[in-house]
Amino acid sequence: MPVKPDILKVTATAKSRLFQVEEIDLRFSNGVERTYERLASRGLGAVMIAAIDEQQNVLLIQEYAAGIEDYLLTLPKGLIDPGEDALQAANRELKEEAGFGAERLEIIKEMTSAPNYMGHKITVVLAQGLYPCRLPGDEPEEMEVTHWPLDQLDELFSRDDFSEGRAIAALYMVRDQLRKAQV
Amino acid sequence: MPVKPDILKVTATAKSRLFQVEEIDLRFSNGVERTYERLASRGLGAVMIAAIDEQQNVLLIQEYAAGIEDYLLTLPKGLIDPGEDALQAANRELKEEAGFGAERLEIIKEMTSAPNYMGHKITVVLAQGLYPCRLPGDEPEEMEVTHWPLDQLDELFSRDDFSEGRAIAALYMVRDQLRKAQV
Structure with missing residues (x-):
């Protein structure tokens, strides 16, 4: 260096x-x-959750993104609150945004978003052992949840409404890790 | 929708x-x-370049990122200038930052970075048919260029100094596309 x-x-x-x-x-x-x-980066960082169900689908949410003034498909994500670690924040956000809790949570990677001009970091968390559980969040409207097959990422990434670089990276990393675990 | x-x-x-x-x-x-x-998003957008040499290595640069106050390994990237399209901007940035031009350039995906609170978009460009060519850029220091094997992405992504979500996404997408082209 x-x-x-x-x-x-x-x-x-x-x-x-x-x-x-x-x-x-x-x-x-x-x-x-x-x-x-x-x-300047403020706060305790953020988490992005790749929640995988028993049928090897990933849970996607549909959310209005004010930056681009349109709805996007993406992964649940949110800020880490005071007193939480990344895994606790991930489980809470998953319950608020997708209506599921997770028995097993694992950190995959801490990512930067635009490191040349932002300090913000986001921790990608793999969530498995899902069970229905909804917490009230601060979202203005309920988010539609889609269960998308993890072996059809190409089709997902070819869609214009799935564009968030961090979510694409997270899904590839999780898919690779789960494939390796199966071998 | x-x-x-x-x-x-x-x-x-x-x-x-x-x-x-x-x-x-x-x-x-x-x-x-x-x-x-x-x-607010200003300007004409940005490009990120995955340049692949004849030996199936990707060109990485080492750059100081002011947002996180540290050097990172990442892909060449930069803003699209007035009068340029994305492919022209990609070839210019590749020459400025890595010292190579490309005979073949192809758009892979337009990505968002943090669409909930930023309008910024970045276009991932695959560059092939590389030849040495350096243009003077506005960088404060010359960037060290590394040729990293495309079949060793796991090792790259496990490094703390390779963290940019958009670059991880770009490399996975390019690797998948080149593998499919070989079949």
Whole structure:
């Protein structure tokens, strides 16, 4: 690994309810100085849940995404609340968004989303041993849940309404891991 | 697909050099109203390039990511400039960041990053028929390029310094597509 640049200064430049923009002044090891903007990461991180039922289907939710002003198929996900670890948050979000709890939860990978300008991280959790259980969440409307066969990911990823890079990565990783476990 | 919520109002709430934060007031089809914050998407989108050499290695770059204050291994990527299409931008970024041009370029998938609160999209491009060609870019330091075997993705994804969800998704999709083409 190369020598990290020196962080000369971090300055808050804009702030809203959810977002905090910062400028970070850097001096790289070759002497070059740069100022970048980034979103400060707040909170305890987030989880994304790949919940697999007994028939090897993954549970997908249909959710309105305000960033792109459209409904998307994706995996249940949400922020880790104070006092929770990633697995507890995953089980809670699964109950709130998909109406299932999980007997077995396992961390697959901690991912970054856009690391050049965001500190946000999301932990992918594999959930198995599902049982019906619904917790009330803060969603504005109930989410339709689809059970999608894990051996038909190609068809899923060819759909325009399944586009979230982190969800595509999570499903491939989970499929590979479960296939290896079967061998 | 459900009926999309009505967009009652969009209000700019904070602005910096790179980022524009907006509030979006929504009324869902069940009558529930919500206000969400999001980052407005500006510009023409971005590209991420999976460049595969004759030996079936993918070209990785090592880049400092200001959002997480560390170096990461990832795929070359960058913004589409005015006047460029996605394939032209991909070939230019590949030349700037990795020192290679490509004879054959192909769009694999348009991905979203965090669609609940960002409109940003990134187009994954498969690049083949590589030849040495370096264009000067705006990077603060030269990026080290690694040729990583496409049949050793598991080992790559188990590394803590390879964490970008979009890059993991891109490499799995490209590997699957190239395997199918060989059959």
